[in-house]
Amino acid sequence: VKEEYVSYKESGFYNKASQESIYIYRIKSPTRNHTGLVACVDINEYLKGNIKKHENTLAATEQRQMYLMMNRKAIVKPVLLIYQKVKKLSELFAKHIEENDPYYTIHFEKENSTHLLWEVNDGNTIEKIQQLFEKKIPETYIADGHHRLVGAALLFTQAKEKKKGNPYKEILTAFFSKDQLEVINYNRIVDASGEITLT
Numbered sequence: 035v036k037e038e039y040v041s042y043k044e045s046g047f048y049n050k051a052s053q054e055s056i057y058i059y060r061i062k063s064p065t066r067n068h069t070g071l072v073a074c075v076d077i078n079e080y081l082k083g084n085i086k087k088h089e090n091t092l093a094a095t096e097q098r099q100m101y102l103m104m105n106r107k108a109i110v111k112p113v114l115l116i117y118q119k120v121k122k123l124s125e126l127f128a129k130h131i132e133e134n135d136p137y138y139t140i141h142f143e144k145e146n147s148t149h150l151l152w153e154v155n156d157g158n159t160i161e162k163i164q165q166l167f168e169k170k171i172p173e174t175y176i177a178d179g180h181h182r183l184v185g186a187a188l189l190f191t192q193a194k195e196k197k198k199g200n201p202y203k204e205i206l207t208a209f210f211s212k213d214q215l216e217v218i219n220y221n222r223i224v225d226a227s228g229e230i231t232l233t
Contacts (some may be wrong), residue, residue, distance in 0.1 A: 039106050055155040056163065057137065058127050059208060062148040069127055070210035071163070072112060072151070077190045077205055080183055085115060086175045091184045099185030107201070109186070112208040113179030119211040120170045126162060130154060177215065 035042065042048065056073040079085050103109060130152055137153035154160060176183060183205060190202035 035110055039108060039110050053155050055153045056160060058130055058152040058154060060131070060150045062150065064146055068210060068214045068216070070208055070214060071127070072208050074204035075207045077187055077203055080187055084173055085183070086173055087180055088176065089180055091181050095181045096184050096188065099181045100189055103185060103189060109182060109206045111182070112206040113183050114177040115174040115207050115209050116177045116212050116215060117171045117174045117209060119213050120166055123163065123166045123170070124211065130159065174209065
């Protein structure tokens with residue numbers, strides 16, 4: 035999909051959902067479950083500083099992301115945002131999962147993990163989720179996707195100046211509370227066997 039999304043879309047491989055929804059998202063692995071939410075977010079939340087970054091981005095990579103978004107007319111990988119746990123939100127997710135069958139399930143053999151999505155299209159439930167975010171989660175933090183977010187923000191700003199419909203107003207995101215994340219070591223080895231000159 036990363037390389038062939040446009041071809042897949044043009045072939046009719048994808049079907050548009052009958053109504054707009056948000057999705058409760060669970061990743062099941064042999065050791066634990068990770069439960070979050072997939073939804074689109076207004077890019078202005080990033081521009082206003084409500085979505086916090088923790089690293090600087092590279093201009094060349096920003097440009098690549100902008101090109102990919104313009105070419106695909108889509109974001110094929112959501113930006114990962116984390117937030118402080120809200121008990122009522124976690125309970126709402128658990129209740130919806132218990133009362134409904136998954137909308138979509140796929141198993142990845144290499145990672146030995148199963149990804150499940152529960153569609154949420156009930157207006158009352160969506161409103162409850164939105165209200166909890168508005169009242170309890172004033173800020174989120176980018177765990178993955180800094181360049182995708184900056185690229186989308188740049189495209190949004192450029193399109194805004196043209197004063198036409200802006201296709202970059204929202205960005206696909208996956209929200210997980212901090213307790214749902216598992217941070218794995220990512221170590222680099224520096225080969226210092228050659229001559230090192232200190233200046």
